[in-house]
Amino acid sequence: MSVAPTITADGELLERARKAAASVVDPEIPVLSIADLGVLRDVRIVDGTAEVTITPTYSGCPAMNLIALNVELALEEVGFVMPRIKTVLSPAWTTDWMTEKGKATLRKYGIAPPAGKASRRALFGEDEVACPRCASTDTMRISEFGSTSCKALWRCRACAEPFDYFKCI
Amino acid sequence: MIETPLFAYTLRLADNALILGHRVSEWVGHAPVLEEDLALGNLALDLIGQARSFYTYAGEIEGKGRDEDALAYLRDAGAYRNILLVEQPNGDFAQTIIRHLLYSAFAHPYFEALSRSTDETLAAIAAKAVKEMAYHIRHTAEWAIRLGDGTDESHRRTQYAVDELWPFTGELFETDQVERALIDAGIAVDPASVRARWSKTLDEVFNEAALVRPRDGYMQSGGRSGRHTEHLGYILTELQFLQRAYPGAKW
Numbered sequence: 001m002s003v004a005p006t007i008t009a010d011g012e013l014l015e016r017a018r019k020a021a022a023s024v025v026d027p028e029i030p031v032l033s034i035a036d037l038g039v040l041r042d043v044r045i046v047d048g049t050a051e052v053t054i055t056p057t058y059s060g061c062p063a064m065n066l067i068a069l070n071v072e073l074a075l076e077e078v079g080f081v082m083p084r085i086k087t088v089l090s091p092a093w094t095t096d097w098m099t100e101k102g103k104a105t106l107r108k109y110g111i112a113p114p115a116g117k118a119s120r121r122a123l124f125g126e127d128e129v130a131c132p133r134c135a136s137t138d139t140m141r142i143s144e145f146g147s148t149s150c151k152a153l154w155r156c157r158a159c160a161e162p163f164d165y166f167k168c169i
Numbered sequence: 170m171i172e173t174p175l176f177a178y179t180l181r182l183a184d185n186a187l188i189l190g191h192r193v194s195e196w197v198g199h200a201p202v203l204e205e206d207l208a209l210g211n212l213a214l215d216l217i218g219q220a221r222s223f224y225t226y227a228g229e230i231e232g233k234g235r236d237e238d239a240l241a242y243l244r245d246a247g248a249y250r251n252i253l254l255v256e257q258p259n260g261d262f263a264q265t266i267i268r269h270l271l272y273s274a275f276a277h278p279y280f281e282a283l284s285r286s287t288d289e290t291l292a293a294i295a296a297k298a299v300k301e302m303a304y305h306i307r308h309t310a311e312w313a314i315r316l317g318d319g320t321d322e323s324h325r326r327t328q329y330a331v332d333e334l335w336p337f338t339g340e341l342f343e344t345d346q347v348e349r350a351l352i353d354a355g356i357a358v359d360p361a362s363v364r365a366r367w368s369k370t371l372d373e374v375f376n377e378a379a380l381v382r383p384r385d386g387y388m389q390s391g392g393r394s395g396r397h398t399e400h401l402g403y404i405l406t407e408l409q410f411l412q413r414a415y416p417g418a419k420w
Binding site: 056058059060061062088089090091092093142143144145146147149153169 | 204205207208210211212214215216217218219221222289290292293294296297298300301304307308
């Protein structure tokens, strides 16, 4: 998301497209917008219609097709005709692109947000993961794989709450 | 059929990922515990996702209008180019884990190198895959250690799996004319360049798992040029059933 509204003839259109695309949520984590997730990479106006670029979290993320469709619908709803949705793989998505607002939203929803930076994690393993319920860092990993590709299963030793942890990659 | 080297190469990468992904997906609903069921489902999903990207690109290179589905569902066994290792039966849990460890320990450094390919699309697919394969190594290495250094029974089965699958590891490092030119052009990765890392990963895991690394002897070969074990036909029978029975069916 590097596109800021520019003062051009397309400025108003761009702002409208950006807002519509950014309103689409991850179907598996419906509190998190694709903008906060870092999946929305670019919005531009080409030949009078919107062109939106998205990137998958994981190669096999089954939510991508639905996200692309929902972005298309959101753009059509605000008046764009035949909007184009492009999927790019490079640069590869990283949890470092998740916004602070997105992380706070996840925590409130009961999912521990990714801890630390992806590059650090690759070198040193998991940082402390705080329980989204009681905030204790006395937590343990149950399984590196959870209900979706992007999550792992953890448990809090302090309050006994089992919870999803959004993996840091 | 005349294939360009880039098409043939991309297809091999795709077929490895799809066939192993399908094999692992056969565990879904049958894994020893729920957490492992989810884990295996996730591993399979990563591989099938990687396969989709490689197939889509292979179809573009070929330029005959074949998409990922046409390449996955409408080719017979002889046209598949995966290595024999990935089509071997799931066997018991130890065999599934060891097969996956042998592949991931190779795929992780291989994709890391491929992410520096002069071919932008291959580099992009590999850059995503390398993050995923890191999890695959960790998960299967943890299990290999738990099983190898576990009970007498789990140790015996895991060592058996290593011994049975070892003759299929030679094919990981084969190259042929198709790949040579691509390697020289900086498009493909020379598998010999990742052999030391593969070997080191396995030595570390085997050492901790109290498993004995077999000596390199006769190695099985043929999958990369379409000569497969009998197992692939059975995989495709199930994988391709819907498109064979109802051609063109869509979700």
